[in-house]
Amino acid sequence: MSPTRIAIAGLGAIGKTLARRISDGTLPGLTLAAIASGDRAKAEAWLKSEGIACPVVDLADFPKLADLAVECAPASIIEEICVPMLKAGKKVMVLSCGALLPRPHLMELAKAHGGQIIVPTGALLGLDAVTAAAEGTIHSVKMTTRKPPVGLKGAPYLIEKGLDMDKVTTPTLVFSGTAREAAKGFPANVNVAAALSLAGIGPDRTTIDIWADPGVTRNCHSIEVDADSAKLTLAIENIPSENPKTGRITALSVIAALRKLNAPLRIGT
Ligand SMILES: NC(=O)C1=CN([C@@H]2O[C@H](COP(=O)(O)OP(=O)(O)OC[C@H]3O[C@@H](n4cnc5c(N)ncnc54)[C@H](O)[C@@H]3O)[C@@H](O)[C@H]2O)C=CC1
Ligand SMILES: O=C([O-])CC(=O)C(=O)O
Known part of the structure; x- marks a missing residue:
């Protein structure tokens, strides 16, 4: 071959x-x-x-x-x-x-x-289980992302809202909305939310909270899925690569x- x-x-x-x-x-x-x-x-x-x-x-x-x-x-x-x-x-x-x-x-x-x-x-993790659950009925998919402020810097949503990541000193909820809105506002930061939405119930029903957290050194994502086949609770802490936005x-x-x-x-x- x-x-x-x-x-x-x-x-x-x-x-x-x-x-x-x-x-x-x-x-x-x-x-x-x-x-x-x-x-x-x-x-x-x-x-x-x-x-x-x-x-x-x-x-x-x-x-x-x-x-x-x-x-x-x-x-x-x-x-x-x-x-x-x-x-x-x-x-x-x-x-x-x-x-x-x-x-x-x-x-x-x-x-x-x-x-x-x-x-x-x-x-991310768990897209195998999410796609399997999607063959049945998924009731809800919720994600929470927590990144060091430098891992969110430059996102169009933050610029539009005037949120300066250099000034964040305590954990701050900077965004709460759908995966579709997050993909638009954070195109280089939360592709994971888009992947999760495509695996599960789509970008308008998948929700995400994004925290800028000076207390973390890793890009942390947690996911909760409630389905008629299983309840999933998933978490990953990504060590940043040479690009702080991207996990190794x-x-x-x-x-x-x-x-x-x-x-x-x-x-x-
Ligand atoms: N799906 C996921 O789980 C994840 C997705 N990503 C996404 O993957 C993409 C790449 O991430 P990184 O490697 O960390 O980014 P990076 O910024 O380190 O590298 C991107 C590269 O693309 C090059 N580039 C710019 N214009 C180009 C062109 N016209 N043709 C070819 N190359 C061009 C740049 O010179 C740069 O070297 C980003 O969009 C990032 O948001 C990153 C992490 C996780
Ligand atoms: O966690 C990471 O390393 C990268 C990330 O959120 C993304 O691009 O979706």
Whole structure:
């Protein structure tokens, strides 16, 4: 069987970890085929320093070079990454999944051309159980996120409300609303809420409270799901990566999902 060719869009905290792990050959049946970066020269210099041989290309070139593209770039360029791949009937693994909520046409494009959008569990946990519960009836899904203020800095919602994260000295509830509203107001901070909503009862019935908490050093998410099959109480404390907004486990979740693509034994839903 020929190897599955993987492209990476975005060579940041997640993309660099992926590039290292795919190129070192520890993921059977996968090869690193292409990378797209916001800064081509910087990307080429980093790849050289790591001894990774991989072309840096334009996003439009992905469909001819790769079978699956991992989107780990700013949410604002999700269309540029997904549209060419999906039109070619290929797969895209999307990390900026909050940006999927206002873009149902991307799912339609996947359906029309036989492509697929894969949202990995990412910085969260329990999406296996939530998707299983969704095959029955889920009554409610509530999430609480608690991050160090620096992990929320720059969010459009905070800027709009004039909330300065440098001035937060006590735990502060900065947002309470639906996953859809959270994805819009915090596009680089709570993709996890979007993933949870897509797994369960959708972005308008999934709710989230976001706390800026100077007392925590990790990105903490807790989830309560009430369903006719089970009651779930889930919690994760993510150690930040080189990007304080992004937990280290996110790239590992992508690697685990990629490993499952061709695995002879597949664990979990
Ligand atoms: N679903 C989940 O559980 C999680 C999702 N995320 C999301 O994943 C995405 C990536 O996260 P990080 O790696 O931490 O971000 P990052 O900011 O470290 O890296 C993003 C990279 O994209 C590059 N980029 C900018 N414009 C580009 C373009 N036109 N083409 C290609 N690359 C471009 C930037 O130069 C940067 O290196 C973010 O949207 C983040 O919010 C992060 C953590 C968890
Ligand atoms: O917890 C993390 O590490 C990242 C996070 O919330 C997200 O992007 O959704």
